[in-house]
Amino acid sequence: MRAIQFSQYGGPEVLTLVSDAAEPTAGPGEVRIRVHATAVNPFDSKVRSGMMAAGKELTGSVMLGLEASGVVDQVGPDVTGTAVGDAVFGLGSATYAEYAVLRAWAPKPERLSFAEAAALAVGGETALRVLGLLALEPGQVLLVHGAAGGVGQAIVGLGIAAGLRVIGTASEANHDLLRELGAEPVTYGDGLVSGVGRLSHDVAGIADAAGTQMTDLLAIAGSPDRIVTIANYAARDAGVRFSGGGGDARGALQRVSELAAEGKVAVRVARAFDLTEVAAAHQLSESRRAGGKIVLTVT
Template identity: 40%
Template structure:
């Protein structure tokens, strides 16, 4: 099969579309013929060698964790899905003609292939972060970086759970946050004072979705560092803050598609590129300025 691969750590120049052996579905797995896949920051961090201890690569490596496509093989013990079904998958090596996953959910018929591929990492990480906070209906959460993919996913899940959501973003994204049911404010210095004005009765939890050094201020806002979750700041500046480096709330895919079908969940798409242009997508992801998810068109038919 064809796949995006890299045979050494390095810049995006090490990426190339090559031929590699096909994987096959084992027990508890399905194989997906991939239509679309998403590019996430973890892709270029693994490719560059920054995460060798957490995610060692057996070369040639195949990037990607998010896929959408058609079931091609069903492994032993898998029920509720058949060859030909359209699904959304979460698992490594998604940027290839075929990928094998054991975490998946049916793709709603009305959902575009681009949005389907955009969901897994954003939804899983967002739900994982909210689950770590354990907030109850009516409580208030601050999301730093609420206009990004994980931040906006977390905001939509939080609103659906009945939470009061305050989100930081540049002023140009404030109307977008309001459309999600979020009360917006700008990020940066003075955040604690701005949040206090919006939530005089206090804040019960916070999510750092950008890793821009806000952990100490978020800890001050909540009054308890254990009620702060970060997906991007591993500096240890707030030792008791909770850190999540990978998605592991696998029920999130079903939650996201159910909310989508109720008209209450979506993600912004920045661009759609061909698999051969994946290096450009990874470079754009590395700038941190993408205005939504970066999607790769993998299908050739």
């Protein structure tokens, strides 16, 4: 099958399209899909660059990708409620390929394209997990730091669907995007505390998807237990909760699918690249100027 691989750490140029990669097989509790689209996440660049290697040498080839959408073509043992031919989106590994195995999935909403659905799994699952930890009540104020990114957009959408008043930080270029999503925008960087203060002095919880300005976020929150971060490991030293996974991923994706079908949550696809353009997709991702999710179309 066609797939993207790399055999040495480095920049986007190390990514190579091969035509003879081994096809994966669905194991117990898994499904295999014929991939229509897969999303590019910041984590992919960290793996490719060697940031996650802890100094270890790379041996063999590595395939990237955490989420995808497509059509089920193989159902593993112990899987119920899903059949060959179902259109789904979900979480897996090595999804930059024609075929990929998903460990958690949900039906693709008919109103979404495969590209849009491919961009929904990581952000949607993460957003529900973070909001669950914050446990805010309808009417309370949620601040989303880094709201214009893929995960940030999902947190905004699900927060609003939960009845929260949402303030989102982003560059001024993305303020109109946040308004379209239903959030009140504020510019990050210098003046963040006063900027948020002009909108609300009663922020009940903060979802940090950017990993920056933790001192300011602590000042806004008033207490570290009001913050959950997915991007700042060091913040745990200050008592801030870090969430990097866990929980009922299949249940979360089912809920995301239902909300997306109702038009209550979506993630904007900033740009879709062909699989052959993976290096350009990674370059755009690393620029942090995409203003949404980046997708690779496969079929």
